[in-house]
Each structure stands twice: as structure tokens, then as C-alpha cells.
Amino acid sequence: MHKFSRAILSSAILVVLSSGFAIADPWIAGVTPRLVGRGVTSEIVISRWRHEASELVFYPPGMTAPEYSNRDEGNRPPGIRCVETELDADKERLMCRLEVAADCQPGEYPFRVLTAVGLSSMGTVHVSPFPVIEEGETKVNTNDRVETALRVEPNVTVLGTLSRSAADDIDCFRVAGQAGDRLSVEVDMVKMGNDLRWNPVPDGYDSVVTVLDPSGKRIAINDDSSLNRQDPLLSVKLPVDGDYTVILRRSMFVPEERAYAIHIGRFFRPLAAYPLGGPAGEPLDIELLGDPLGSVSQTVTPPQSPGTFAYFGEATLPLSLRSSPFPNVLEKPDQLETRVPATPVAINGILAGPDETDRFRMTVKKGVPLQVRVWASALGSPVDPSIKLRRVDSSGAVGAVELEADDAKRPDRDIFGGQGDFPETFDPSVVWTPKQDGDYVLEISDPRGFGGPTHVYRIEIAPPVNTLHIGLSFEGYKPERPRKTSLSVPRGGTWTVRLSLYPGQGSNIKGPIDLGVEGLPAGIQMRSPQMPSLQSVWPMTLVADADASLAASIIRVTAQPAEGGEPFATVNQQNLQRVSYSHYPWRNIRVDRFAAAVSEPAGFALELKAPKQPLMRGSEMTIPIQILREPGFDEPLEIQCELAPRGVGTSPAEIIPAGQNTANLTLSASANAKLGSSPLYVMATTTQARGGRPGSKVRGDTELGSERVRVSSDVVSIEVAEPFVSLSSEPQSVRRGNTIEYRWAVKQIRPFEGQASVSMLGLPVGVTQVGVTPTIDKDSNEVAVQLEARDEALLGLVSELKCDVQFSVGGVELQLRTGSGKLRIDPRLEK
Template sequence: MRTFIAAFLSPAFLVVLSSGLALADPWIAGVTPRLVGRGVTSEITISSWRHEALEVLFYPPGIAGPNTGSISDTSMQPGIRCVGTQFDADKERLVCQLEVAEDCQPGEYPFRVLTAVGLSSMGTIHVSPFPLIEEGEANANSNDTVETALRVEPNVTVLGTLSRSAADDIDCFRVAGKAGDRLSVEVDMVKMGNDLRWNPVPDGYDSVVAVLAPSGKRIAMNDDSSLNRQDPLLSVKLPVDGDYTVVLRRSMFIPEERAYAIHIGRFFRPLAAFPPGGPAGMPLDVQFLGDPLGPVSHTVTLPQSAGTFSYIGEAPLPLSFRSSPFPNVLETPDQPETRVPATPVAVNGILAEPDETDRYRITVKKGVPLQVRVWASAIGSPVDPSIKLRPVDESGVAGAVELAADDASRPDRDIYGGQGDFPETFDPSVMWTPKQDGDYVLEIADPRGVGGPTHVYRVEIAPPVNTLHVGLSFEGYKPERPRKTSLSVPRGGTWTVRLSLYPGQGSNIKGPIDLGIEGLPPGIKMLSPQLPSLESVWPMTLVADADASLDASLIHITAQPADGGEPFVTVNQQNLQRVSYSHYPWRNIRVDRFAAAVSEPAGFALELKAPKQPLMRGSEMTIPIRVLREPGFDEAIEIQCEFAPPGVGTSPAEIIPAGESTANLTLSAAANAKLGNSPLYVMATTTQARGGRADSKVRGDTDLGSERVRVSSDIVTIQVAEPFVSLSSEPQSVRRGEKIEYRWAVKQKRPFEGRASVNMLGLPVGVTRVGPEPTIDKDSTEVAVQLAASDEALLGMVGELQCDVRFSVGNEEIQLRTGSGKLRIDPRLEK
């Protein structure tokens, strides 16, 4: 095992000198420990690892803000870096030393590891705001009773484990307190989930925490919470002086080992803030609600940019705020309605009592579309909201419901490329086009009839912002495949990725559109054909120079209208699932940028010839493919087309055997294939993982994410055009023992040179073409095919007859399948 010294390139990542052979594509099966402290250098271990590390690339944190009491944005630098790695090939593990700044914000930090064969799948590490201690310092299993509880000082994070045992493991912690003090407890267990392979994961992550008074009486307990989801969280005002016991256990016993972090202290723990948002860039007077010692008022300055942001206070888990470019209106609790002077607007209220319905009177214009989006569950509020909009008549009375909304779909909430638990989907988000000018009443309630002092909500009502969301390839309910979810480009090679393009709710985006990219590693350039219109999927090619250094960076894919079109905002989004249970992801890690890197050369390249002629609807075309092999590379290669025009079928994947270098791609255009120019490319893949070992621990291990070396061809343009001709016919008949001329009407659609041969397809047994093969030219209006029926011909009607028309264009043969005919076979006439 060797230690490597870091050469820092930027605050976001470092390069570590390395050596050794890569054994499989890098896939992070687990990280331990899952949490580190601030202001110290800590060591983490990546298990089931088979690579030297070149670089560790950290994303900005999912919850942002390095300073106490600040609102912050995820564009900040992470404040965490790797200062050395050790690769132990025998134990198959990578040990990383992480240096965490004193002011590093608490929260979860996604990262990827760069190796010679490319970027790894995503791992995460958490940062605590408090000093860390190990549960094991008090000897194994010694804190499983109130009497043997581990004594801790306030404002500490304990790293522990609920062990795998025949009986449930209970961990207890003792902390001194005085009457009137606050005791706050937060647990991270689901967030510590380390099961990243694709298999049903047994339960056991869901925990419950309780606080016992010195007398042993339970004074507080929490299982799930709206703010902390499946992980418990509580804060209590202590009734007497003495030693209190914090008890952590599973909510349901499962004999599986589960790591956790429990934060215990006197920290201020509000559960909500009111209002939960305000005008961007402006100071906002906020009341923090839900702390056992009572509300606290504070002024918060919101970021200039719009979005959801985190308030970092004393507690490990922040509160979420909205920053919006329009004014706030706060509910008037003692009035039946709150008057809203104009839109756009954000209305803010609290469903403080059970069965409460809050009402706002707004003035709108008929036919002007508005997006009505609620923020409650999405920002950690206990409210599960529903809304109704009622028009107000001339007498001032609210009428029948014009629009009602409850839960939302993921696309409604601009969530793409993810599955599982997204709290945003409990909040309505709808497009509303008012049917009349004047006043409407907006009603908001919780259909469950619950209410309370922390049941805050916010409703933003405004014209939609034209937004285009960009994602990478997504495979539902499957583990991450780093070759698809990150962009590792072989040095001197080409890599093409299918971008997914999603217009946001209410967006109207038209073409043409130009794609761009920001932040690529040195030596990589991006190539992408212009989108003629908005497409759901579009290819983007990255090309690495032959002398590009092995490097990595975070990138942002951009899009903009070409030719002065209406502008729109581009958002990058990637959702990667964590902790799957019965094929359902409990958690998702969401990042707002992608990772790109230069990896070692692939050893081969791919050449796809652009067709010289258009592909006609109803025709087939064959395009040659060539593998360019570097000296010493003689592996079998699998070729597959990954992108073709809509309505164009492609030949199945084909294996080019070792030592061979040519293949063909066959394209078949349906009669309704999309006309015009479209991009086309093929992908070449080695048939086994690079460096796969004879013990088969790597080769073909899809659960561990083992991938094969992949490169793409350049993108070529293929034109789908109308056919030269179309053929049609009326039903015709032939008797056994006779001949007929089956006549097809020829409709000229595009001129062509020379003559084309015509051959009928689908003829039944006993019916054959006789005589010379008929031909047509650009002036033909009819073609006749001579048919003969033998006594073996089956009697009755035969349908689905077609013609195969063969054209010779530029030394290429083009086959067109056209026509739909019927032929009735009748009995022989008796003499």
C-alpha cells in the first residue's frame, strides 16, 4: 500500500499521483465512516475497490451555507478536500484522508473518484457541526441499558451502530441538564445508508429516539418527522435538574447492522420559519417556530438568485427558505380573507388550527396563464396541502370551484430522472388560465384536518418561467452505472451521450436550439448538432485530445435559442437513488451539475460513414462501420446504434470478432418516419471489463457496476425523405392454372434517374412471378407484374402484398418497400 501526496488544483478537487493497473470500472459499494468532523483531517474507506485514485472530485453540498445563521446557495465551494489516498489491492479498499475546513457547512457531500479508467459512481460523506466521538469508546455493547448509558457532553455527535444480533440493540446516552434548559437530539440513520447495490435491502434503517427524565419517565419521543423524513428529531425543555437519557432503537426490529450518527446538545432547534420565503436579495423578518423555549425573531437576508435555499443555524439540519422575484403577502389571521393587491405574488400562512382553511382574494386577468405552486412538504412543513380557486361574482360571493389541486407528479414539480420519495410531490403545482377577469378566492387547507403552530406554507402565483431541464440517461430502479451517469472520455477518443431534455411546467420552448457546455476539463471539446426544435432526447459528443491529461471537473450543460428566439433558463439535474427497499428508493441525491473526465485511451476508435443518399420512408439502407484498432488491441467489440431518427429502426447489436474490423448498420424507415435531417451515431463496447481477472470477481459483476470500455462514433447526419414513388393497387384475382398481370398504380413523388426494378412480396404458396422482372422510371404511371397460379395455390383472399422496388443511386442500391395489395385465388375452371 502506498500513500500519495495531493497536488491541489482547485478548492473543489485535487489530483493524487498514482500507479497500478485498473481492474474494473470504479464503483463505490460503500463508504465508512459516513460522517466526519470540521476543522480536522479524517480518514474514510471505500470498500470493494480495485483502483488507484487519480483525483477526488467533490460536489457542492446538497444543503448549503458555511456560516452560522446564514442563508446560502449551492454554488459555493465545498470546503472539503482529499489530501491523500492509499490503495490496498489485497483488501480491495481505498483509504482517503479528508481535510475539512473549520467553516465547512454541515451536511452531505457527494463525490466521485477519478481513476485511469474513468470516474466512479457517486459516493457521499456527511459533515457534522460538532466534535465526534465513537460509541465504541465505552466498550462494545456497554451502552445498551439506561444504567450503562454512555455519558456525553452537550453539542456532540456520536458515531454508533445498531448491531446485528438476535435481540434488538438499544443504545443509550446520558447527558446532564438543568431545569429550563433545552435538550435537542437529531439522528442520521437513513441518511447514513450504505447499501448501493441493486438488491432488495432489508429494513432496519428506520429508527426512533426517546428522552427519559432522571426519574426514568419518558418526556419526549419521535420516530419520523416532516423536517427530517424517516430519521427522528426532537427538542424538549427540561423539567428538572439531573441526568437525562437519550435512547435510540429501531422502530421495528430487523437483525441487520446499521450505522448511525446521533447529534445531542443544547442547540436551538426550530421546526419551521414564518414566512418561509421572501423577495430575492432583500432582508426578511422571520419568526423561527417550534423550539421548546419559544419562538425567536431574526432578520435573514435572502440570496439574489431565485430558488430554495438553506438557513444554517445551530442545528445540524437546516431549514429551507424560498427566494422569489416577487413580493410577499402574509395572511391576516383575524380576517375571513386576506386581500392580495396584485400578481405575481407569494402568499404565506400557517394552518394553525385543525380543519382550518385559509383564503386569499386575488385579482387576475382572463386568459393570462399563471403557475400556482405550493411550498409546504417541500420545505419540511407538516402540511399536506390542497388548493381550490373559485371565481367571485358581481355580488362578491365566491362561486363553484374552477380549479382544484392536491398532490403533484414529479414533472409537475420539475423533478426528472428520478424515482422514489420526493416530498415536493405532496405539494400542488398547476398551470391555471383564469376564465374571467376580476377577483378569485384561493383556498388552501390540509385534507387530513390537521393543524398546528409550525404548519407553515407558501403559495407562489406568477407567470411561468421558460425553463429547460437537462438530464443524462436514466434507468429506473437500477443502480448507478458510472459510464452513463458521468462522462469519462478516453484520451484521444470520442464519447457521445444521450441528453434528456424536459421543458418545465408551463414552458413553451421552440427551436432551433444551440447546446453549450461550461467547465470542461482541459483537452476536451463538445460537439453537438443544432436542435431544429425541442426534442426529448438529443446526442452530445465529447472529444478528448490525444495528449489531454487525466483530469476531472464539474460541468454545466447550457442551451440557448438560436436566431434570436425567446430566451429560457437552463437547469441541469441528476437524481441518484440511495437505500433501496423492495426495489423502491428511500432517498435520492440530487445534484445540479454533471461530472466529466479524461480517462486512459480505449485502444480503439469507431468510424461511421455518413450516407450519401437520403433514407426514404419505407426503405432500407446499409452503412459501413469500421473499427480502428491500436497496436496490441485485438478484443471482440460489440456495435450498437444508440440514436436514430424517430420511426427509423436499426439492426440489432452485432459482435465484431477479435481481429476483425468491419461491420454494417442497417436502417429501416417506417412509412411515417420523421422527415428531415437527424443525428445518428453508434457505440462500440468491449465484451468484457477492462482488466477483468480470472477469479471472475470483476468480470460481468453487474451488481457491482462493472462496465466495459465504450467509445462512440462521431455523429453523422441522416436525411429521411419521401420515397421516389408509392405503389397502390385494387384487389385482383387469378384462377389456378392461369396467369394474370397484377397491375400497380405508380405515383411519382420525387424524380430519380435510370430504371428501378419491381418485385412483389408476400405471394402465397403456389403463386409465382413469371416472365421478366418489371421496371419503372421517373415517368411511369403503372407497372404490371405477371403472376401464375398452380394447382397448389390455396384458395381464397390473400392480403398484405407489397412491392420491393430497387433503385440504383450513386453506385448504391436502395430498397423501397411500398404498396398494399390483395389477390384472390379462385378454383380452376372445369372444361
């Protein structure tokens, strides 16, 4: 066992450059073991790691539920904390000692590592409610037969590995049981996926479990399950006394090493709860269904805050239920239809038999929108639901279908900034505006014709609630980049991120809107301009004091209407992809908070000043950027604009040589650029990631996702306005060898001071502008440009001629491109 030394935040041995400036972001390549037990102190190792660590910052529990957990649960302390860390002598592994409370909620715990250079990418560790033992297979394929199976006591978690071998590795376990006992088995393998490379990863995470009785006869088998997704889960009533064998293997052999945790015991394993939720804060009687020894009645109290919550019993995997602010209606199986007294309502039922359709009759108002959201697959039910809404005519007869819905798109289920497999999308969710007053019949069925005692569902019907979802910048099918997915602010520096803003289904959110942040580390302040109306992207700037301590916290970005605006709910969400298969993520880690930290100084800062004049549609403008370098920092920098108004182009990324302290940003507004004031900022990065691994060819190891050091300017406001003038012309002609005055009509749009010069653009070869450059002022209604056609000018019609009008206003140079002219070039007249 490694001897640990406590990591002190103010330690002088933090990994920084000799100048004291921050180096590349830490990136978690893997965590082993993937699971620890409760009530004990355990060690985990982060592999391929090169940074001293200050602490592990854990997200509170309940943040990775199928939907968003209630806020009460989200505010609970994690029940797991890191007490010591040590970087090994070769700077290849970080050992972390974890203390897990005896009452720590089982499940997966996301965390980030705080270092001097900022927060790491996200890692996770699982917590089991049972004692944890090792598989102990010292030689490949030694416990792949009944005779060599590892004997275990009931209610235990075994950590093991299906090895990378030429022949399929099969792991066997022996457990004693008596007739009438329950034997439950749960496997975590996909959830243990530890391969975060974002390139095609071979299959092999999908496993299957078989149970043999004492005679060797198979009595149970499971591959996938609606509750545990790609990982097996089963529970069986034992027929006789004796030793039973549990066999774990891949569902398809691939010679790749796969870690797993298998939970074996006599624990109560229900597969569903009915009803699937109830009114918030009120006692709810539920039936726990699917256990081989029969159903069990239980009373639970849904949390006060609406949302999805976890019901934990004896098993490792909880059931997911709903807390809602409206009453339950339960189906009446002995009737053709169940009457719904009123809406809002939560309808609950069971598709108990094959090809069953359940029907509910309700009275609604014409033109009043209702959100109809089904909860089944999202909560682990085997139902793949489809719904239909049928009108009822004046005679009471059920008529044609007015609305039909099956699978949902991710935004329908309020899933943003994520890709991959989301079971919620099997459940329909629609905003329905009835076309008549009176009764409608809601039908629900499973198009596959499946049904059974655990095929539960819930349908919540209520007016849509205005909800704004806030996410961080999302890059599809790419590894996590910590500087974008966590918020590490250099001490004394500025860091701006683009928040992604998504209205929930049926939401109508109006501006202006103010942003805020809850829970920032001491010494960090947030600045963000007021949002005039809901935008898809908006900047948030974090500024760290020069004397701020290196620290981290879990934060929540808030939004609220400006004074007098209509209120709305705010939800944060971040979906980070895990376990890819041909670039397709099998699962996501979802959290509803973000992480922020103070890191070591970057060594440089940016100063961007707002232009004194508006940027005209169709014009260009150049803005100076000042680079403020700390003594000892003399690296090249790459500068790029990361946010500009819609329809405004920016100059490409530019490399600023070492020692240079100025740069320029050129803005180019299209003719239909968005008018008004919009935010603008630039980002500077070092040209190479610092702190590369020994032996790497570059200073930064891109395979590990190392980032270059990044700093932003403050956000400035850029005004886009109509141009001062617009020019137009009639088609004109010139003969070779002649000179003409090409005349443009000048339309005055906004007054301006001084004079502007006019030059023509797009002239063909052989035609040039000659003479004194003409000018216009605020009173001009025409301008003539002198053109000369030489003998080499091509004959024919030239279109799309434009003018470059150059203004100098308040010391700012503006270039306006306007007009659309035509010029016909004729042959020289013969004498």
C-alpha cells in the same frame, strides 16, 4: 492507522491493461465512516474497490436541497477536499484522507473518484458541525440499558451501529442537564444508507428516539418528522436537574446492521421559519418557530438568485426557505380574507389550528396564465396542502370552485429522471388560466385537519417562467452506471450521451436551440448539432485530445435559443437513487451539475459516415461502420445504434469478431417516420467488462456495476424523406396452372435517376414471381409483375401483398416496401 501515499495523476501505477487501454468503470459499494467533523483531517474507506485513485471530485455545497439551490451557493468551493489516497495491498479498499474546513457547511457532500479508467459512481460523505466520537460498543448489546449508557458531553455527534444480532440492538446515551435547559437530538440513519445494491433490501433504516428523565420517565419520543423525514428529530425543555438518557432503536426490528449518526446537545432547534421566504437580495425578518424554549426573531437576506436556500443555525439540519423575485404578502389571522394587492406575489401563512382554512382575495386577468405553486412539505413543513380557487361574482359573493389541486406529479414540481419519495409532490403546483376578469378567492387547507404553530406554508403566484431541464440518460430502478451518469471520455476518443430534455411546468420553448457546456476539463471539446425544435432526447458528443491530461471537473450543460429566439432558463438535474426497499428508493441524491473527466485511451474508435442519400419512408438502407483499432487492441466488440430518428428501426446489436474492422448498420423507416434531418450515432463496447475481481467467474464483476469499455462514433445527420414512388393495385385473380401479369399503378412522388427493380412480397405458397424482373424509372406510371400459380397454391383470397422496389442512387442501395395488394387464387379449369 494506514500510512497514506499521495496519488499522483501521472503515476505509472494506474490500473490499466498491459496495452495501456482503459479497464472497467470503478463503482462505489460503500463508504465508511459516513460522517466526518469540521476543522479536522479524517479518513474514509471506500470498500470493495480495486483501482488506484487520482483524486476525489466533490460537488459544491447547496446542490442537494429540496429544490434547486441558488447559483451563488452552487459556485462556492466545497470546503472539503481529499489530500491523500491509498489502495490497500489486497486491492480491496481505498483509504482517503479528507481535510474539512472549520467553516465547511454541514450536510451531505456527493463526490466521484477519479481513476485512470474514468469517474466512479457517486458516493457521499456527511459533515457535522460538532466534534465526532465513536459509539465504542465493542460487544453487541452492551450499551442497551440506562446503567450502561455511553456518557456524552452536549453538542456532540456519535457515530454508531445498530448491529446485526439475534436480539434488537438498542443504543443508549447519557447527558447531563439542568432544569430549563434544552436537549436536542437529531438522527441520521436513512441518510447514512450505504447499501447500494439494487435488489430488495430488508427494512431496518427507520429508527425511533426516546428521552428519559433522571427517574426513567419518558418525556419525549419521535419516529418520523416532517423536517427530517424518516429520521427522528426532537427538542425538549428539561424539567429537572440530572442525567438524561437518549435511547435509539429501530422502529421495527430487522437483523440487519445499520450505521447512524446521532447529534446530541443543547443547540437551538427550530422546526420552521415564518415567513418561508422573501424577495431576493432584500433583508427579511423571520420568526424561527418550534424550539421548546420559544420562538426567536432573526433577520436573513435571501440570495439574489431565486430558488430554495438553506438557513443554517446551530443545528445540523438546516431550514429550507425560498428566494423569489416578487413581494411577500402575509396572512391576517384576524380577518376572514387577506387582500392580495397584485400578482406576481408570494403568499405566506400558518394553518395554526385544526381544520383551519386560510383565504386570500386577488384580482386577475381573464386568459392570462399563472403558475400557482405551494411550498410546504417541500420545505419541511408538516402541512399537506390542498388549494381551491373560487370565482367572485359581481356582487362580491364567493362562488363555485374553478380549480382544485392537491398532490402533484413529479413533472409538476420540475422533478425529472428520478423515482421514489419526493416530499415536493405533496405540494400542489398548477398552471391556472382564469376564466373571468376580476376577483378570485384562493383557499388553502390541510385535508387531514391538522394544524399548529409550525404549520407554515408559502404560495408563489406568477406567470410561468420558460425553463428547460436537462438530465442524463435515466434507467429506473437500476444501479448507477458510471459511464452513463458521469462523463468519462477516453483520451483521444469520442463519447456521446443522450441528454434528456424536459420543459418545466407551463413552459413553451421553441427552437432552434444551441447547446453548450461550462467547466469542461482542459482537453475536452463538446460538439452537438443545433436542435431545430425542442426534442425529448438530443445527443451531446465530448471529444478528448490525444494529449489531454487525466483530469475531472464539475460541469453544467447550457442551452439557449438561436439568435432572435425567446429566452429561457436552463437547469441541470440528476437524481440518483439510494436505499431501496423492494426496488423502491427511499431517497435520492440530487445534484444540479454533472461530472466529466478524461480517462485512459479505449484502444479503438468508430467512424460512421452520413449517407449520401435520404432514407425514404418505407425503405431500408445499410451504412458501413469502420472500426479503428490501436496496435495491440484485438478484442471482439459489440456495436449498437443508440439514437435514430423517430420511426426508424435499427439492426440489433452485433458482435464484431476479434480483428474485424468493418460492420454495417441497417436502418428501416416506417411509413410514418419523422421527416427531415435527425441525429444518428452508434456505440461500440467491449464484449466483457475488463478488470474483474479475483475469484469472479467473469472478467467484470457485474454486482459492482462494472461497465464494459464504451466509445461512440461522431453524430451524423440522417435525412428521412418521402419515397420516390408509391405503388397501388386493384384486386386481381389467378387460376392454378396459369400465369398472369399482376399490375401495379406507379405514383411518382420524387424524381430519381436510373431504374429500380420491382419484386413482390407476401406471395402465398405455390405462387411465385417468374420471368424477367420488371423495372421502373422516373416516367413510369405502371409496372407488371409476372406471377405463376401452381397446383399446390391454396385457394382463396390473399391480402397484404407488397412490392420490394430496389433503387441504386449515388452508389447507395435503397430498398422501398410499398403497396397493398390482393390476389384471389381460383381452381384450375377442368378440360
